[in-house]
Amino acid sequence: MEIFFPLTILLYMMSTAGYAFYLFWQKEYLHKAGYFLLLTGFICHSVILVFSTTSTGLLPVQNLHEMLSMMAWALSGIFLIIQYKYQLKVLGIFAAPLASLVMVIAAFVPWVMLEDKSTLNNFWLIIHVIPVLLGDAAFALACGSGILYLMQERSIKSKSRGFVFKRLPSLEMLDATGYASLVIGFTLLTIGLISGLVYAKTAWGRFWTWDPKEVWSGITWLIYAVLLHERITVGWRGKRSAILAIIGFMVVLFTFFGVSLLFEGHHGAFLK
Amino acid sequence: MPKLDIVLVGLNHKTAPVSVRECLAFSKEETISTLKTLQDFDHIHETFLLSTCNRVEFLMASTDIEQTVKCLKDFIAQSKNISLNKFDTSLYVHEKDEAVRHLFRVAASLDSLVVGEPQILGQIKDAYLTATEKKTSGVILNRLLHRTFFVAKRVRTETGIGDHAVSISYAAIELARKIFGDLEDKKIMLVGAGEMAELAVEHLIRHHAGDIFVANRTFENGVAMAKRFKGTPIRMEEISEYLKVADIIISSTGAPGFVIERKDVKGVMRSRKNRPIFFIDIAVPRDIDPDINKANNAYVYDIDDLKGVIEENMEDRNKEALKGERIIDEAVIHFRQWYESLDVVPTIVALREKIDDLVKLEIDKTLKGLPHLKHSDTEALSRMSDALINKIMHHPTRFLKSDRCRGNKSIYLDMTRKLFKLDD
Structure with a gap:
């Protein structure tokens, strides 16, 4: 079973190479290679997670190592879906290295067993953790599309038309993919937060406890809610939407890691 | 009987000024009679003649190259009624492999004024059709021309020689596609008239663009043009109103000042729900306030910007042309192998x-x-x-x-x- 972890990292890295070469040479087979390597990596990764879940009877989000691995898995999964649906090929240059990086970090994080497992094994917890992770992965892709959008918009506005102009797709496509990622992310985050509230009620007897993680999750949710609302009503799109998607993801990252490092709370356990 | 050799005599836009080229151009009828006359020479066994506005090329299979070239020059001087010294220096003569290579390069559009332009291959096909109809092409030229078509196609598909736009109107379309992706159902507004602007509209229609609005200082002219494009004529005063719906604005008026200003665009972006709007300004002096480019989701390209695009694309094509030369080198060797086997x-x-x-x-x-x-x-x-x-x-x-x-x-x-x- 141990072989699957380095194998997954290797496949993600090879996929990264495939997408990097695609970016430079724009050959269709390079993009296909990147996609299939990532898909194979994702399947490998899924094997690890299924095996871990069935052997311990717990969702593998018990420590930082497992959490990071789960994040990378969510990212690859969401990317594969969005790529399949929207064909934004260059986005792989963002997703594949990110998944590889998270996996490499996970590999260096020691595997710690937590003593108290009782609160972390619950139906509601699964319905809380998985959607939140998938949602955050979708936000990561929205951020990636946003960055690519800003690069392409800059090259069109400045009329420089260099490397970026030729290799990135149209603004419309970048914007549409970013928007789709936002909608997917927001839906999943909403599900994750609601189930989190229900879980809090069953575990601690209260829906909301002003835990820092809860507060920041609320802020994240609000940012994306505003962005989507404005987009639908007055058409916040293009540059503004891209910038907000990037800011939103910064807040996601802070909520995920920053809050756990800076504040005490009942979400801190898994970052140990 | 000695073996036939391939010889090519010609002139093109690089070797001859237009004043010489126009004197030596052959119409379809002249081509036919020329083919017949040349075929009657003892030493000339096969003939092919290509005449376009940029080049005239005589391709022949001959038993005596020296004699053939001499007779051909005399024939041209005589039939075109022009003294030999007027065009002799403009002529080039390629023999054997070099003639084959030259023909391949011409067909692959590596020798064109605009490298990669696609028309030349069609012109060669037409010229070949004429030669076959008049039965002046034989075993060697038939084989050579078929190889030529094959090589030209290969260069086109395997290199990016024809990839990027090298005309103003195509460059504008290419840019529009980088903004909108798909141009289907995008609404167009044409302000003023002009060849380049109309060409751009035609390209857009081919990309299944949506409604077309035509604004003209003289409303009657606008009506006529709108009819041509199956569009809607509008008055100049209505332009700012139609900015709410139009996605691509092509402007080419003779107006001394800006026709569309920044404030016109600022006002409409909200009702457009910030959908992108792309201005193509072909007019000199400019019609579109360049400051509009600074507004969110609005893009302005003027004639100089488009020219810059074309220059860059030309450089790209020249790079791709090097790959084409390699394909041609290979094809010349292949042809020579066949030719030598024909002994x-x-x-x-x-x-x-x-x-x-x-x-x-x-x-x-x-x-x-x-x-x-x-x-x-x-x-x-x-x-x-x-x-x-x-x-x-x-x-x-x-x-x-x-x-x-x-x-x-x-x-x-x-x-x-x-x-x-x-x-x-």
């Missing part, structure tokens, strides 16, 4: 090998079913088959080697190769 000795050798192989194959098959034969029996069989091969080869060999096949020997060589399928 008496290689053809006879190939024919003998072919028959040898067939006989051996059948003898082996037969012997397998006759295991009781003694060694001396099988030897007798093989002697018999050798004798048979010699008998079969005797007459074709003498015929091909003799001078009895009058006229173009390559016809018989080619026929032999085809009948026995010697070129695999």
Whole structure:
């Protein structure tokens, strides 16, 4: 079973190479290679997670190592879906290295067993953790599309038309993919937060406890809610939407890691 | 009869000024009569003539290159009524491999004024059609032209030589596609009139663009043009209102000041729900306030910006052309191999090998079913088959080697190769 972890990292890295070469040479087979390597990596990764879940009877989000691995898995999964649906090929240059990086970090994080497992094994917890992770992965892709959008918009506005102009797709496509990622992310985050509230009620007897993680999750949710609302009503799109998607993801990252490092709370356990 | 050699005489936009090119251009009728006249020379066996506004190329299969070139020059001077010294320095003469290479390069559009422009191949195909109709192209030129079409196609598909836009209107479309992705149902507003602007609109229609609005200072002219594009005529005063719906605005008026200003755009972005809007300003002096480019989701390209785009694309094409040269080098070698095989000795050798192989194959098959034969029996069989091969080869060999096949020997060589399928 141990072989699957380095194998997954290797496949993600090879996929990264495939997408990097695609970016430079724009050959269709390079993009296909990147996609299939990532898909194979994702399947490998899924094997690890299924095996871990069935052997311990717990969702593998018990420590930082497992959490990071789960994040990378969510990212690859969401990317594969969005790529399949929207064909934004260059986005792989963002997703594949990110998944590889998270996996490499996970590999260096020691595997710690937590003593108290009782609160972390619950139906509601699964319905809380998985959607939140998938949602955050979708936000990561929205951020990636946003960055690519800003690069392409800059090259069109400045009329420089260099490397970026030729290799990135149209603004419309970048914007549409970013928007789709936002909608997917927001839906999943909403599900994750609601189930989190229900879980809090069953575990601690209260829906909301002003835990820092809860507060920041609320802020994240609000940012994306505003962005989507404005987009639908007055058409916040293009540059503004891209910038907000990037800011939103910064807040996601802070909520995920920053809050756990800076504040005490009942979400801190898994970052140990 | 000596072997035919390929020779090409011509001039193009690089070697001859337009004043010379226009004197030497051949119309369709002139081409036909020229082909016939040249064919009557003893030393010229096959002829092909290409005449476009940028070049005139005579391609011939000849038994005496020197004589052919001389006669051709005299013929041109005589038929075009122009003294030889007026155009002699503009002419180039390519022989054998170099002639083949030149033709390949011309067809692949590596020798064009605008490298990669696609029309030239069609022009060569037409010229070839004329030559075949008049039966002035034979075994060699037929083969050469077919190779030419193949090579040109290969260069086009395997290199990016025709990829990027090199005209103002195409460059504008390319940009629009980088903004909107798909141009389907995008609404167009044409302000003013002009060849480039109208060309751009035509390209957009080909990309299935949506409604077209036409604004013109003279409303009547606008109505006429709107009719041409199946669009809606609008008045100049209505422009800012229509900015709410139009996605691509092409402007080319003679107005001294800006026709569309930043405030016009600022006002409409909200009702557009910030959908992108792309201004193509072909007018000099400019029609569109360049400051609009600073607004969110609005993009302005003026004529100089588009020219910059074209220059960059030209550089890209020239880079791709190098790849094309490599493909052509390869094709020239291939053609030479075929051409050399079209000689008496290689053809006879190939024919003998072919028959040898067939006989051996059948003898082996037969012997397998006759295991009781003694060694001396099988030897007798093989002697018999050798004798048979010699008998079969005797007459074709003498015929091909003799001078009895009058006229173009390559016809018989080619026929032999085809009948026995010697070129695999």
